[in-house]
Amino acid sequence: VITGTPGVGKSTLARLLAEELGAELVDLGELVEREGLHEGEDPETGSLLVDLDVLSKRVLELISSRPGGLLVVEGHYAHEVVPREAVLLVFVVRRDPRELKGILERRGYSGRKLYENLQAEILDVCLTEAVRRYGEELIYEVDATGRDAGDVASEMISALGSRSGGRVGVVDWLGLLEEEGSLSEFFSEL
């Protein structure tokens, strides 16, 4: 499972990982769009409103249809739809909010949609939700800031090889931005 705030690099890393492992790649965002597993768009942000129950059932079908097979399931709600029993490791990909801001802006995010995502990254939302669901022992948090995707993917492969979960708390964006005096810039926008 690969989760994390939009724009941190999940899809890029998932492709590399699936290729290296010979695993099937499941891009949840793409699956939701292709199979219409949503209830339309949020009128304020334009993001698709995903029905997590429906998506969970669909993911379970995909897992069950490949007994013994290896899947890489990625998306920012991946940690909400993959059952614990099916999980080898849950990667929570992190990126410095200052770098993430540029990536999301280049992608056309602005206003509420931009700042909600940056705030979610600063406040460890995906990490907290993933730990709550799976427990720390299945979590491998990885900081992709300023790193080559191939390098991050290699780290993930070796973590899988040794099943080394329990890696939580590797970044502190809140402390970093506070120290720099830029925290309020990320929270004044809403």
Ligand SMILES: Nc1ncnc2c1ncn2[C@@H]1O[C@H](COP(=O)(O)OP(=O)(O)OP(=O)(O)O)[C@@H](O)[C@H]1O
């Ligand atoms: N390690 C990296 N270093 C620098 N840029 C990267 C890295 N990984 C990905 N990127 C770039 O960051 C952008 C976002 O990456 P990607 O689409 O993989 O993110 P994502 O987490 O899948 O986003 P979403 O949740 O919206 O699907 C892309 O333009 C990608 O080329």
Ligand SMILES: [Mg+2]
């Ligand atoms: Mg993606």
